[in-house]
Amino acid sequence: MTQETKAEALDASPRLFESDLLDKLSRVHHLTPVIVYAPIILGLIFYSLTLNDPVLVALSLVVGYLGWTLTEYFGHRYLFHTVFPLPFGLGPRFQFLIHGVHHIYPNDPLRLVMPPLLSGPIMLIALAIIRPLFGPNLAWPVLAGFMTGYVIYDCVHYWTHHGQPKSDFGRLVKRLHMLHHFRDAEKGFGVHAIWWDYVFGTAYRKDETPGARAV
Template sequence: MAVFDFTDEFQRTVDRWDGTIGPPSAENRKLNRIRVYKNGFVEHVLASSHPLLPGVWFGWAVVYGGFLTLSSAPGRGGRVWLFAGGVLGFSLLEYLLHRFAFHWDPGDDRRAKVRLFLMHGLHHEFPNDKRRLVAPPLMSWPIAAILFALYWLLLDRNSAFVLFGGTCAGYLAYDWIHYYTHHFRSPKTRVGKLLRRAHAVHHFKLPLLNMGISSPLWDWVFGTFAWSEETMRAALRETKAAEAESDAAERREPARAGVGRSGGHRSAEISSAE
């Protein structure tokens, strides 16, 4: 068995998928999640993540970058702007990746279809899978390494860490706000309600709009924000219906955790609940 071999369950799910990033299919709405990789380490450590783990991986960079930003008076203003630029820059990167790298037509090329499904289709088909909401190491670590290497080449040491700290702060905001929009289902604040409704529109009504997760800023800038109250309410109703089906699937199949420990996989009907 190769390390990155896919399960039969994953292969069947991709075969059924029409290649469109949008609302989950009727069949997938009845499930909570599927297993992607046969290898247990890849599946549970590299390709999925507990929502708090990004703070462990990248929290040090935020703390260290913040310390360097505020550590001494000379040049502090410039460092504050650099840190803030990292936060803002990541929000733009988040928007651009989501809009152009995660939403495209794979056509009839099955390899392209598999790539797109891994990158984003999986989340749209199983939006309530708690282990695949924050970016897993297979996605977040390479992007972080590339950005840090770029900063290191272009800036002095301290400036590189300050900018990287701001970037990581923006990334953590993105990951945790994304988790919030899916799993904090009764937000109390106006901002929380707006973010949840806007993301519901993206998932269930207009998948080519509302690309910003941590903020609608860049959707406003580029004209991709769907703000209609009627559309948001309709999308939220569909979101709640899908969440109810997913919750029911989780209650029906509580033995899902045992599948992960064995490293094996079952049929789609058995192994798809968390």
């Protein structure tokens, strides 16, 4: 297989569903998270400022953002890379749809960010957890911080596959994600929140023997 053929295979956008509608909904433009969630985030922040002290709102945004980074890390590590024992043998199919396909076609430009049909329920689940923990007033800025983290994550994820980093940090983030795809899929679970891999012992080390290519 030539380099050009390999590149075409990595960029492919395969059909995932027999239903034309479902298959179309599984593909989204990479700016979709920004377009959908930026107005919601701004609205939540402005509303929060009518209920809370600005310093408290800022702290809540940070808490929510950190909450997302942990969700990003543990979701990628355990949800995306685990085959669940679902009824009727659907576990492998479920894992393939939510993440496995991305490792086979990592540069598919229309499946590098979550479609709203997937990200929306995540935000509702987050709100259901945040509200009892932080109360009716602080729940909104915490949720805004959580959403902000998600948007950053999706934008960085697209950029790691199609962007050309200029800074040393940008090159590091891209390199670590490429190592996850092409060196060892059992490490490097933080896409933009790369620090959690160092905290939880899943960071790449130069002296390690490379693992199998992620598939």
